[in-house]
Amino acid sequence: MPAPLVQIDLSPPYRVNGQPARYQSVWLLARIWLATARDHEDLPAAAVRARFAEAADVRMMVSRAFADFARWGVPVGWGGDTSAPIDHLSPARRSRGPFWMPPASARRLRFAAGGKALGAATVARWLGQSAADSADSGDSAAAADDGLGYVMRDMAFWSHLTQAMRGAQDGVPGTLDAGVAELFRAAQRSAADDFQQALSLLKESLAWRRSDRLDQSRAALRRFHRVVARGGVSAALPTFAAMGHVVRAWEHYARGDLDTAQGELARLNADAELRPVVRYNPRVRFETLNLGALVRKSLALRPDDPKAKPGKVDRHAAARDALQAFSGALQAGYEADSVDAVQHAAANIGWSLWLFWQHGLVDEGRALAAGDVQRQAMRWLGLSEWICDRFGVGGGSAWNTIFLLRVARGTADVEAPDSVAAFRSQRPLTVAAAIDALRPFHAPFAPAKGFVRWSSVAAFALEEHDAGHVRYNALQLANLLMESAWYLTHEQGATAIAYTAMERLAQQIGALRPAERGFFRAGLRAFPPELRAAAAEAMRRPRLSR
DSSP: OOOOOEEEEOSSSOEETTEEOOHHHHHHHHHHHHHHHTSOSOBOHHHHHHHTTTOSOHHHHHHHHHHHHHHHTOOOEESSOTTSOGGGSOGGGGGGOOEEOOHHHHHHEEEEETTEEEOHHHHHHHHTOOOTTOOOTTHHHHHTTHHHHHHTSOTHHHHHHHHHHHHHHHSSTTOOOHHHHHHHHHHHHHOOSHHHHHHHHHHHHHHHHHTTOHHHHHHHHHHHHHHHHTTTTGGGHHHHHHHHHHHHHHHHHHTTOHHHHHHHHHHHHHOTTTHHHHHHOHHHHHHHHHHHHHHHHHHHHSOOOTTSOTTSSOHHHHHHHHHHHHHHHHHHHHHTTOHHHHHHHHHHHHHHHHHHHHTTSSSTTOOSOHHHHHHHHHHHHHHHHHHHHHHTOSTTOSHHHHHHHHHHTOSOOOSOOSSHHHHHTOOOOOHHHHHHHHTTSOTTOOGGGTBTBHHHHHHHHHHHHHTTSSOOOHHHHHHHHHHHHHHHHHHHOSOHHHHHHHHHHHHHHTTSOHHHHHHHHHHHTTSOHHHHHHHHHHHHHHHHHO
16 A cells, blocks of 8 residues: 655645644755755755754754654655665764655655645745746646745744844844844744845844944844855845845944945945846935945045055045935935934934034035034934934934034034133033024924933933933943033033043943044043043053952
């Protein structure tokens, strides 16, 4: 009597011969069957490890799957000798693969979804594999049912990914906690094809990057590239490939490697296949223009290298190009209906406009009045903050507050003042004048948030961090502390609270990356002698205690 057929239902909840079955076991059986029936080859263990890259123990998963195969009565072998009796093979080496199935076993398997029989091409699509090589004539009718089969899949992937994206946006701002990270892992474990796997990895990489965890961002990006390299992402590949360039460029930019970041973006724009993606996909265009503008901004503000060839970087041209690219990013953000993209672009325009004007990189002839540029920069920052407040985006970042506080200082003298009185003679923009300039986007700047005096604005932001309501990274915290110390000293003089803020700032500088510390050490020179001395003493204290 011939062995009975094995009925495998690929629509959730997954079943084999009418009984509930683990997804991983069903996937592995279908993948081994496809390798045998369509490709006439063994399935390498690397394909299983790549598909379940985030599994805590792939060996255990394989062991459970083979136990299921035995229960279903489907002989499956492993190892290089396909002629060896399966019951003579050593289970200790099973997870090393490759995996194979006797042709007689393959002929007994029957796949279906939603009550419809599936051939090799449709099983390949369910697995996320290319069906181009399939010669199964019975697939034409099944292919028409692909839409139903897709929407009838288990929704675990979309559930996990949606919750992870929401958690990354709405969790404790400024950090990616373990729960959100696990949701991204759960999405990857439940992905049913390469598209879903690549999508979740790309979103995870971006989330880690926004949380300033570049090591984790790079790890997710490497896994993303491994999935894309398999070629199963089909029509989505150009978009993913373009975003891959952007994420790699972000990685270089975050490390301060501006030339390599610029080169990565140049390769994207020079790629004949990917250029249309940048042009016609507004979200990709925003990411490309925004990052390109940030790179040019850094190049414009980078001190001249005495060893570099003269004229290697035209800083004035870089500043103009940055403002033009930020403007293009703003347009792309609106085109994409992405309020988060718009608020980023608006904040970047406001801060860069003021920085470039201060450094004489734009409006070199000073045709514009300082106050006009100052108020226009604040209006752009006000637009960004209004969007964050009204649309619930922005991730709890402190940058808008930091930029507002710094722009409000105006054209304050940066030379080291010789006394507290000289320091306090500077005239920053008043809170009332700033709020008037911010209209009609002044609603978020309420007295309850400290907008009574500038030192209170900084204090409110620091209290939010200290209370755990938000979580600012080390660089944002150092910037807030510098503004707090500056305004406390300006408003009150060399008081105990000003000294405390200065000492905390000095301690925080030690938590920064080496490349970030120079800005703050230069900034300390703008304080009165008493505060500079307090900062120097606080910086020496940890070294003395070691």
